[in-house]
Amino acid sequence: MTEQAKVPAIRFAGFTDPWEQRKFGDCFEFLKSNTLSRAGLNGENGTARNVHYGDILIKFGDCLDGERSDLPFITDDTVLPKYAGSILREGDVIFADTAEDETAGKCVELRKLPKEPTISGLHTIPARPRFPFGTGYLGHYLNSDAYHRQLLPLMQGIKVISVSKAALQDTQVRFPGLSEQSAIGAALNEIDSLITLHQRKYDKLVIFKKSMLEKMFPKDGESVPEIRFAGFTDPWEQRKLGEIVSIGAGAPPSAFSAGNFLYVKVDDLNESSHFQFDSAQRVDANTAVKPIRKGSIIFAKRGAAILGNKVRVLGKTAYIDTNMMALEPRGVDADFLWLFINQTGLYRIADTSTIPQINNKHIEPYPVDIPNMAEQQAIGTFFSRLDDLITLHQRKLELLQNIKKSLLDKMFV
Template identity: 30%
Template sequence: MENNKNPNIRFKGFTDPWEQRKFTDITFLSGEKNKDNLPYESYSVTNENGFVPQNEQFENGGTMATADKRMYYIVSKNSFAYNPARINVGSIGYYDGPENVIVSSLYEVFKTSEDIDDRYLWHWFKSNNFKKLIEQYQEGGVRLYFYYDKLCMCSLPTPSIQEQIKIGRYFDNLDNLITIHQRKYNKLLNVKKSMLEKMFPKNGSNIPEIRFKGFTDPWEQRKLGDIITEYKETVDSDCTLPILTSSKTEGVILQEEHFGRKQQHDITGYNILPRNYCTYRNRSDGVDFTFNINKCSDKGIISKFYPVFSGKNSDVFFLSLVLNNSEEVVREIAYTCTGTGQKVLSFLDLQKIKVRVPNFDEQKEIAAYFDSFDHLITLHQRELEKLQNIKKSMLEKMFV
């Protein structure tokens, strides 16, 4: 950057240096008290969704549902609003609805002058540049505040209005893409959750609600010790296989990816975890144990606190689904694990647990279905993360 007056990335055709504009020159307080106690809809501002109707955010409509609203601020179209005590976590909103609404008198409500594009300013508020100004000017003791008068002490780097509009539209389009992929991702998660409920028997039944064509036999209750087998092979300190770990959100993953750096510790006694074998951490702060399949490495090693097992005349992918999602099995695991602080589920105790299973062919069909579903979910998750990373990078590079 040249004297901090130009961003790293600009749209073609824009070369003029950016100017610093004080907020006191480009914004003005616009909230008016609802002195006639008009029945406008009550809104809050959240860091995730901006303006949100209080009756959607709170089951009972929130504190404003029955309150005297004469002291609250009226928010009209094209207004910004934020709570001075929560702006540090990103709770700022932009209202562009057609009807006036109201917010608590705790909020700061303001609009912009004509030479500032609201969408440009909105995205700048989401950048690290604004976060740094908040940290610099907020005040208070136990709770910190960033009032409008502090905002007016700050300056905003601005290009021409034409370039502002370009930048605002670019980030609006990027946000739309992110929203589309987020919805697709959430929809896939919900469909998977629904199918997990319907494709496994419930409430002691031995027949699920939904089955693949051709399968009609009732599921049988089997002891896990009869259908799984432990894989026990340990390593010494000279082993060079990749170190793995397993978590509820990430599955089996390289340890350095999970922690963001390589861990330095003695690996003597670590268990070998081959591809397509199952593992779980045998101790938990609660009764929540997660069973994951190694899909990330042909052969890795994992802490001795992670037993490794495969299926015996059964499909281990299917069994991991049962262990993670069957309410009946999850309850039995909770009863079986031991310990007063951390709960421990030894492999010996795991083998005592009973599960309901169909025949081997149906197990494979169910496992293949959810494996392909997980693959689709992962693709959408990666695309979503890619877009989010692009936005984060461009917020740094397109603003001064």
């Protein structure tokens, strides 16, 4: 029997009717899935396609456009007839019943399908709605916290987490009228399209940067790179790293206070550090050591897990702790030096002792190929602007993902 459920925090104008709540089994019927592993699939040809649970967990979003998603083919043509009654249709949903974490139960709604018959694969639970739903509604709703949290207490396993058909049967499905469903699906699909657009732009820029780094620095045994800016023809010069940087050491702070200097600890060095260390502590001047000036590169010098983690000091002058070193540019462009250090991977030259570490004896003789200052600056500026563009798309992507998360929290009950 249908129950009336509460309404969400956000609704489109004109919709005021209460939402319905029904048992999963009243809304869906289960289809059969096959047991083919990746070994039974291929990316080239076949008479039928397959939806693999790993792709649901990692590759696909909430809604699947099978015409564009390169669904793999089933290699054995004799498999399809066994699943004649479970060939997928648009509007069907497929759950991944297994994962290594609580993403088990992730779902995809089929919006478009390729011309070949398509069936659901290993570790999936395909289900067909018993009555129409608005396009995109189920994909977004069944992946929302509003629905997924019902599955959490029903999951089983430790190393591998699984969700069963019986668990799904124990859940409740909530939905508004068909017109409101369609409006919700259309809005979230549009956000997904924007997320995909910026993800592709971001990915292309990252790949472009990687390619240019490989081509704008000389390969081993060569004195010039494959690609250069116009007007530069002189061979690059090999120097020692110790000749173009000053090496700074860390020390305990003299006193923590609301001083004018940052004190950067090794724990502050992580993949998300954005150079400014807004959360770093402030200290007064430390007379025992020199401060690390703007433009320097600071990095962890010991510890297997963090060795080589690095950032640049672009804000205030800083002091660093004893587990860190600093390289201050001396007669070399700061942006160019940052590129070189990122290319090198200083952790590779560490002592292979009980606690791997980098010392001055590793830094000072390390070979560096550099062009003249004008070419250094041209290269540094180019990659600095490219990094700004990558960061811009990354921030837009994160903003859209946060907007979607917020809407999912507020548009469903």
